[in-house]
Amino acid sequence: MTPIAAPPRPAVSPRVTAKAWLFAFLGANVLLVTVFFVNGGLSDNPLISAGRLAGLYAAQAMAFQLLLVARLPWLDRRLGMDRLTAWHRWTGFTLLWTLLAHVVLIVFGYASVEARGPVGELVQLADTLEGLLRAIVAFVLILVVGAASARFARKRMAYETWHFVHLYTYAAVLLAFTHQVAVGQSFTSHPVARAYWWTLWLGAGAAVLAGRVGLPLWRNLRHQLRVVAVVPESPDTVSVYMTGRDLDRLPARAGQFFLWRFLTKDRWWQANPFSLSAAPDGRTLRLTAKAVGESSASLRSLRVGTRVFAEGPYGAFTTIHQQQPNALLVAGGVGITPIRALLEDIAGHVVVLYRVRAPQDAVLLPELRGLAKARGAIVHVLSGPSDQRGPHGPLLGTESLHALVPDVDDRDVFVCGPPGMTAAVLRSLRELRVPSARVHAERFSLAA
Incomplete structure (x- = not known):
């Protein structure tokens, strides 16, 4: 057999195209927020002005974080989940620092205006400003999630524990948004700015719901995956073969992976990432895993007919x-x-x-x-x-x-x-x- 002929390649690589669109989107949004901030009027106190701008950038970083982990197929196939996750991590630290700057600058700014100590001023603001207590709770939640995401803590946590803690980010997003609606200058100063923020937040939320919930549910209802064979490849390695309906319409490529849940009593709640170990042929999917932990070792005991819930395909490791x-x-x-x-x-x-x-x-x-x-x-x-x-x-x-x-x-x-x-x-x-x-x-x- 002769080598496979190379198909025509685009002049610009898919990865470069996706990066360009993503960074252009981010840059345009940063510019818009800065314009809305300036048009909304600056405070006489530079600390308060800087604190408000830091808060707006923090809100934007929070929305951008949601977009990065929404697992949108167009981005994932061009950039890869590993790269998007790394950017999500760095965006999280950016969010943490901009939120910290927002809190410190606002408190010290108003404290200097009111001739009051920063602790007393924080108590006074929490007592008088609508939504501020919710914002403080959101800030604490983000601090907890940030601490859990630090490398030294992440290495000591099971994936399921870390993932559960990470879910508190969504509560923080909701609380922060209600704070912004209540007292954010962009929401009160101009209807165009208000429309922008509603569009940004609703769009980010819709992306997460579509990519993390809607698309996986729809694909699994459509394809109805189940195990058809479990084949030992070596003393510590096993291959699992699956079939389902309309697999020729599943947009999976060689080199990609899924997050697999095998719906048995003892492991339905565990999602494990395994690559496809054979190119999809429209009839079966196959993964091959080495027993490096309890979860992967238990694949040997899977029974033929076990139902499978698969999230994906994910990854940019393709041709x-x-x-x-x-x-x-x-x-x-x-x-x-x-x-x-x-x-x-x-x-x-x-x-x-x-x-x-x-x-x-x-x-x-x-x-x-x-x-x-x-x-x-x-x-x-x-x-x-x-x-x-x-x-x-x-x-x-x-x-x-x-x-x-x-x-x-x-x-x-x-x-x-x-x-x-x-x-x-x-x-x-x-x-x-x-x-x-x-x-x-x-x-x-x-x-x-």
């Missing part, structure tokens, strides 16, 4: 981002699952580098070699401990990559594996001067 005629696929461990699916779908001549600790850890290798033989691809299995060295140094170091794939700088490179391995490969690619636009990396924590 829509391929720019060059040929490709290099690099997988580490169970990161082979989206790489194996991509091998079915990606265009041109393909080289696959599969990094494992020991040869017996190379799951799906017979399938991988069968696909490679059928389409004229090359597969290299690189085994050994993390510090293993070959004839050209570290197995995924600069010299080794160049020796295995001399034309690596003329290929698109797709990388999926544990964080340490992924970081090492990305570092080697930078040293080899492979353009960043041709490097596509999936965060292992979301992908497999």
